[in-house]
Amino acid sequence: MNISDPTETFRQEARELLDQLEAGLLDLEQDPSNSDLINSTFRALHTIKGSGAMFGFTAVAEFVHDFETAFDRVRKGQSQANAALIQVALDAKDHIHRLIVEPETRIDGGDAILAQLRLIVEGGAAAIAAPPAATPASAAPAAKGADTPKTWRLVFYLPGDALLYGTNPLLLLEELAQIGPLSITALTGRVPSLDVLDPETPHIGWQVDIVAEDPTGAIDDVFLFLRDSMELTLVPLDAEVEAVPDTMPAEPEAVAAPSNQAADDMPGASIEHAAPSRARAVEKPEGAAATSLRVPAERLDELMDRVGELVIAQARLSQIAAQSSDSGLKTIAEELERLSSGLRDTTMGIRMVPIGSLFGRFRRLIHDLSSELGKPIDFVTAGEDTELDKTMIERLADPLVHLIRNSVDHGLESAEKRIAAGKPAKGVVRLSAVYSGAEVAISIADDGGGLDAARIRAKAEENGLISADTKLTDPELHQLIFAPGFSTAKEITALSGRGVGMDVVKRTIDGLRGTIEVTTAPGKGTTMTLRLPLTLAIIDGMLVRVGNGRYTIPLTAVEECVELPDGIEAHARGRNFLDIRGSLVPYLRLREVFGTAGPAELHQKVVIVSSGEGRVGLVVDQIIGNNQTVIKQLSKLHSAIKSFSGATILGDGTVALILDTAHLVSAGQAYVERNQTGRAA
Template sequence: MSDQDPIAVFLNEAAEMLEQVESGLLDLTRRLDDKEKIDAVFRGLHTLKGSGSMFGFDALAAFTHHCETAFDRVRKGDVPATQELVAAVLAAQDHMRALLDTPNGDHDALSATLLATLQEAVNGSDTAPATPVKSTASVAAPAPQVKSGETTWTIRFQLPANAMANGTNPLGLLDELRELGKCRIVADTSTIPSFDLLNPTDMHLSWNVTLTTAKPRSDIEDVFIFVMDDMELTISEMPSALPHPTEKAVAETAPGVSSPKAIERDAPQPVVAANDSRQNKVAENVKVPAERLDEMMDRVGELVIAQSRLTQIAGAGADLGLRSVSEEIERLSGELRDTMMVLRMMPVASLFGRFRRLVHDLSRETGKEIELVTEGETTEVDKTVIDRLADPLVHLVRNSIDHGLEVPQDRIAAGKPAKGKILLSAQQTGGEVIITIKDDGRGINRERVRAKAESSGLIQPGAVLADQELLQLIFQPGFSTAATVTNLSGRGVGMDVVKKTVEALRGAIEVISRPGEGSEVSLRIPLTLAIIEGLLVRVGTGCYVIPLSAVEECLELSLEEDLRSRGRSFISLRDSLVPFLRLRELFHTGTSPDQHQKVVVVSTGSERVGLVVDQIIGDHQTVIKSMSKLHDDVVTFSGATILGDGSVALILDVTQLVAAGQQQEAQLRAAG
């Protein structure tokens, strides 16, 4: 038996369903006549209503029923889909989340307001829900009288054995059939096993229903749409030439009698018949709490450390059997590590999808016409990275809309389309992902940034700054160029949080802005925060790890070349000059250089830099351990790892290291 709380499972599934409904509604804003999306939204609301009622969220079920009824009218063509209707259901959807989070709260006033807006959006039509029919025992009813325009259907269905355990209530399905028209329902108990073999949690009943209704066949199919894949279902139209079943016929289908099969045999070819092979199919997806993945990742990390130590011990000895076992464990731990990494990876589409609603709401709030374009949604990133990037990206998108994009009349006057454009893109380069937020607005006003920085004391008046240094000032705490405080910006809170979050992820931010053309902010983020491939090097008596994704090549630097390069710190690499940093001097090791030093050429995205080390030890599977709070100011290291002999090696942050090296070189030149 599963130890998961059914309510918790329902809340997770309801949250996912609300996301799907929101996605469908936002798709409709682009194309209001998309019948597929209309049907998808209706099905989502229908499921949410039924599940909420089943698990005791009555207020949610009652409120959602109004939205479902409104979209049912759109689906049937009674009323058209409009932007106002979509906006009303989006607002109602936010209220549904509140009803999920606080089901016992006082929501009546807001519910009434939202439903009034919804009713107005559907042209004042009455969208009040029909009075629900209470579930009753399955008894034989008088034979329905068929009126003009009505059709009689015979329906037989049997749910899978685990239906009740999975939260499917057959009485709810029967109630929905009753709402379609006059029903005669007979339960078939012929498959119930003897008492000693009975499992009380399994579903053993099947049902035979005779339904007379003016509704189309599709409405009957909609009743079973969410359980159809796992059940046995037959829907057949009863020919008008055949006499309708009498009370005697109903009596003959009492429990234990197999006459329902005779009805199925004489009926025309079933319209809907679920594939029998699906009944016992294995679930293709298994939901696992994120905490369990994190725990598993920690265990895999410890295994990699233990395996590294075993490899070192086996390599130092002469026991061939131990060495063979060590190699096998190394192979298995490597495969387990790779598998675990894949389990933690998620496409950035799950991150980008959240901004469609944000852009839609801000467009209505600011009066700006905005088009959101996404690229590279299939790029995968560690789940932890995606979770921690959500808030920074919200700040950046809001900033682009408020400060970057102009109102339609200003854009037209500047020769631009009235509709502004926000581009969210992601691409993988080596061991990192570059996420870019780009707009085609007015760009960053450098004069205003400088004036604000000087008035705030961030820079001296008239100070000479490179363009990138000036643009990076927008990430200073409390910095804002907004003239007034609005709901969107003006308090100087947000951009500094963006920078801190990205740096905590061992990432970097680059800003490009062209006056009158727009701005582009790029976040360079590592693919994962748990285990990386690293290059283990020695500098003096200490060992360090350089992320292998940043390494381009390794060269030898002799003592003579080292002496000749004093004062210029450049090496010639295939007809190009590459600057290099002596890590021995940067880290103040106080040791003499090895006779044959090595240069590890790394890429920081925009440039290549060489790092001079004493020895290259080799590749190393690096389990990243976070630095303590006491080392927050040490920016040149992104973490530490434990080597096979139990010693600690620091992991170099290449971007910060190069920046620190350049600053040191500048100080040396100024002192000289």
């Protein structure tokens, strides 16, 4: 049994909270007066502080405590959120991240960040000095008048499991001390005798008299995550109640009383004491069942591998059953096929992650690039609910960073140039995702100046990528920007100019069996579209035969199957097209593409596949049927073979190559054009 590391659990939860904090701060910059955003940001800080103290990250808890104290002025309306505050708060968030990642390392800069944060929230005015934490209420008499602070009596008992989960009562009392002058009295009337005392149960209660106008909201924040399961009473004290002694000495027999007897700890206060047995119990509201479970990614990968092996074994059983006359065996094979198919879909669903979890990371990138380059930018996202395999999500982060930086640095003009061109001063970068057949299309679009084809060509000739007389279409020319070392930047900056990045993007996307499309319009902008398969693990496939070889076509890319008309060669006249209900679709003879020897079948079939907006027909000898396909990656020795995206093991133990339909669709037109040129010559 694997026991998870509690500090690693904290780090994982802290990462999520820091992402939430960053998103809240960026939203707050756009809507500074939104109280919901301010409160959610404050709650994220409060949770990080409490969890940090619980798991021994003292430096984190102390830094966040001061951060929270400064930000509390914004929450109380004493200061206004502005761009300067957001920038320093983001720096503070980054500092918290470093403290969590490297807890043993001394990390400087925290004091400077907090000092700058305090200066901003105080607005240059004199700071309001916090009263001493342990000043008795009687030593701070209130001035008479309409705004005279009152004395409030707070009595609370923590839940029975509070100490077990790391709650520190002293830290809670320190937070209460920030509300106003107070006096604190421990209530020991519920402490049982030693023979029945449970050291993990908080038997001691606390009476706190606070001088403040109305501390209700601040007290709710202090006990934010304990309020539902604890005893807490807050009442204002009038002159008569103030004269009553704060606590009564507990009788000896009361101190030694069994834990199931309640004692009157505070005469004169309006509070109901629950039995200690209830205080120890973990009270959960009805129906509050866990809705999610954190599972290490390695276990999901292992589960996916096991499911893949099960699918292969099921295929072998189905093939054996098909050759047998045993009806019982056939029934079991069919049942196993149904169950393995359902298990495959469920496992793949577990691995699917909304791409919005990736998109959220780039808001900070856009914010920082806008400040660094002095370009006002409006960042727009769409399709955040589109799901991709978690492996794809993890490997897409760096390529998208490069593409977004490229759009901001190269694509968007400065505000002055945009105004001169009749555009709004603020540029737009749009990041979107949408399902497209068997793929997900992720687009990064900007409304900048577009690609300069002449400049790209000149740079390509200068670098020796093409010769002066090479004829290229616009899409082919645009693909040159992904060549290693290619850059049209006139000078090297911190962001660009060295030609490193776009070639890495291309290699990464190729490794994911994806493609990159570039569309641009001078003066209107550029769009980079990444087309990626939904998953890298298991797919439904159509098994076909070409000569003696068998190949798998991803079923989601298949539109339809038709028979190749007899005598089509006699009427083709060099035009390899089929008329599919009024639309001309180019077709490729896979026997010619793969160099298959031997005569073709008399009645060949055409499988129409699509990728994006393109379609191509693949001529095969036989369509064998559909099957579940476990994708096995090809070795590096086969990386130059672009027609195949992987391989799979069939039920009889043989190997079938998986066709890369996106590559075949893009290559189809070029293949047809070469064929036409050869025949014309």
